[in-house]
Amino acid sequence: MKIIKEFKEFAIKGNMIDMAVGIIIGTAFNRVVDVLVKQIIMPPLAMITNGVNFSDKKMVLKDQVLDGSGVVQVEEISVGYGLFIEVLIDFLIIGFTVFIVVKFMNSFRRKAEDPSDKTVAPAKNVELLENLNKLMQEQNDLLRKK
Structure with missing residues (x-):
């Protein structure tokens, strides 16, 4: 019973609604950043690198072994570093984008909290x-x- 009471207090105080709104906005923002990375930033980057697809890059430690009929006897063993590079680039772009958005929002917050600024009520x-x-x-x- 105590947990139900605590949940009601949590839901009534608005914390749950604030979290839900934050998650929804975060999900939508994730889609915006995903399109920004994949459709706007990566094509020029691919042009600069002559169309190199990072996700295909790997270091083969041991080649696969085929039998006479072409059936794989031993799987290839490789370290796929290319996908790591691609994800790292995505992370840096997303991190920078979030930094710019937070910086932009903080400038609005500082302006709103500035008592000498008469343009904001x-x-x-x-x-x-x-x-x-x-x-x-x-x-x-x-x-x-x-």
Whole structure:
């Protein structure tokens, strides 16, 4: 029963909804970045490298052995480093893209939190606290004059 109560509190507080929204946006963002990497960045990179397909690159440690009829007796043993290089390039591009997006969002956040910036209206609770602070200052000034 305690776990059900904790789950209700978790769901009601909005944490579950926040997580769901984050996962949905993350999934959509993953698709955007995937298209960015595969359709926009990789084609020029392939052109620069003369169409080298990294995923096919491997270092063969032991060749496969065929019998007289062409049936594989011993499988090839190889280290597939090309796919690792491709995934590493994808990771770097995705990491850089996420960095740019976070940097962009942080600039908006700093601008919104900057009290001297009058182009962005302050949040209602911040405005109320500022008014409360002004009233307390006026009250202190009046008390000092007496």
